[in-house]
Amino acid sequence: MLRKPEWLKVKLPGAGEFPEVKSILRHYHLHTVCEEAHCPNLGECWGSGTATIMILGEMCTRSCKFCATKTGNPHGALEKDEPLRVAQAVREMGLDYVVLTSVTRDDLPDGGAHHFAETIRMIKKLAPDALIEVLIPDYTGENLKPVVEAHPDVIGHNIETVKRLTRAVRDWRFSYEKSLKVLEEVKELDPTIYTKSSIMLGLGETKEEVIEAMQDLRRIDVDFFTLGQYLRPTHKHYPVARFIPPEEFKEYERIGLEMGFKYVASGPLVRSSYKAAEYFIKNIIKG
Numbered sequence: 001m002l003r004k005p006e007w008l009k010v011k012l013p014g015a016g017e018f019p020e021v022k023s024i025l026r027h028y029h030l031h032t033v034c035e036e037a038h039c040p041n042l043g044e045c046w047g048s049g050t051a052t053i054m055i056l057g058e059m060c061t062r063s064c065k066f067c068a069t070k071t072g073n074p075h076g077a078l079e080k081d082e083p084l085r086v087a088q089a090v091r092e093m094g095l096d097y098v099v100l101t102s103v104t105r106d107d108l109p110d111g112g113a114h115h116f117a118e119t120i121r122m123i124k125k126l127a128p129d130a131l132i133e134v135l136i137p138d139y140t141g142e143n144l145k146p147v148v149e150a151h152p153d154v155i156g157h158n159i160e161t162v163k164r165l166t167r168a169v170r171d172w173r174f175s176y177e178k179s180l181k182v183l184e185e186v187k188e189l190d191p192t193i194y195t196k197s198s199i200m201l202g203l204g205e206t207k208e209e210v211i212e213a214m215q216d217l218r219r220i221d222v223d224f225f226t227l228g229q230y231l232r233p234t235h236k237h238y239p240v241a242r243f244i245p246p247e248e249f250k251e252y253e254r255i256g257l258e259m260g261f262k263y264v265a266s267g268p269l270v271r272s273s274y275k276a277a278e279y280f281i282k283n284i285i286k287g
C-alpha cells in the first residue's frame with residue numbers, strides 16, 4: 001500500500017466552534033457528509049462553523065467504489081420533517097453559506113428531488129440570508145425541475161473521475177455523459193444558477209484525461225470546479241494509484257482558470273464542498 005505523504009497529514013478536530021456545530025447537528029438528528037465520507041477537513045470546517053448536511057437519509061441505493069457511505073435499500077423511507085430540521089439547524093448555526101448533499105435514492109419515484117426542493121424552500125424561509133449550494137444525484141428531466149425551480153444559488157453534480165475510469169470507480173448506474181447532462185440541463189432550465197463539479201485525482205487518470213474532463217465541463221458552461229486527492233476509506237475500496245503532489249494541483253488550477261472557470265479549487269485536501277471554496281464562491285455570487 002502507498003504511504004500517505006506529509007502534505008496529507010492534517011490536524012485533529014476539536015478546536016473553535018467544533019463542539020457547538022456537533023451539538024446542533026445531533027440535536028436535529030442530521031447527518032453530514034463530513035462524517036459519512038471520513039473527510040480529512042472535518043476539524044477545520046466544523047471548527048469554523050461550516051458543515052455539509054446530508055439529506056434523504058444515510059443509506060445510498062448505489063455503491064461507488066470510492067465511497068464510505070452505507071449502501072442498501074431504504075424501501076422508500078423518508079423523514080418528512082427533515083427539511084424543517086435542516087432549516088432550523090442552519091438558522092441556529094448562523095450559516096451564511098449552506099451546502100446540502102444527499103445519498104442517491106433510486107427507491108423513491110422522484111429520487112428525492114421534491115424533498116431536496118422542500119429543504120431549499122425551508123432554508124430560504126428560516127434563514128433567508130444564507131446562500132444555498134446543493135450537490136445533487138444524477139437528476140435530469142422531471143426530477144431536475146423541482147430543484148431548479150426552488151432556485152438554490154449553486155447546483156453541483158460531481159463527475160467524480162475522468163471518462164475512462166467512470167465505469168470502474170462509480171456505481172454502474174452512473175455514466176459520464178449523464179452527469180454532464182445534469183449540469184447542462186440546469187443551465188438550460190435556469191442560466192442564473194451557478195453550476196459546479198468536482199473530480200478526485202489519484203485513481204489512475206492521466207493529465208490529458210483530466211484536461212479533457214475540464215474541457216467537457218467548460219463546454220456546457222460549468223462555473224466552478226474542484227479537484228482533490230482521492231483517499232481510500234478502507235482497504236475494501238478502490239486503491240489509490242498515486243498521491244498527486246501539490247505543484248500538479250496548482251498546475252490544474254492555472255489550466256482551469258485559463259479555460260474560463262469562474263473559480264477552481266485544486267489541492268490535495270480540497271473536497272467537493274470545502275470551506276475555502278465556499279468562501280470564494282460566496283464572494284463571486286455577492287459580486
Ligand code: SF4
Pocket residue numbers: 060061062063064067068069071102103104171
Ligand atoms: S451515489 Fe456513490 S458517491 Fe454518492 S453517496 Fe452513493 S455510493 Fe456514495
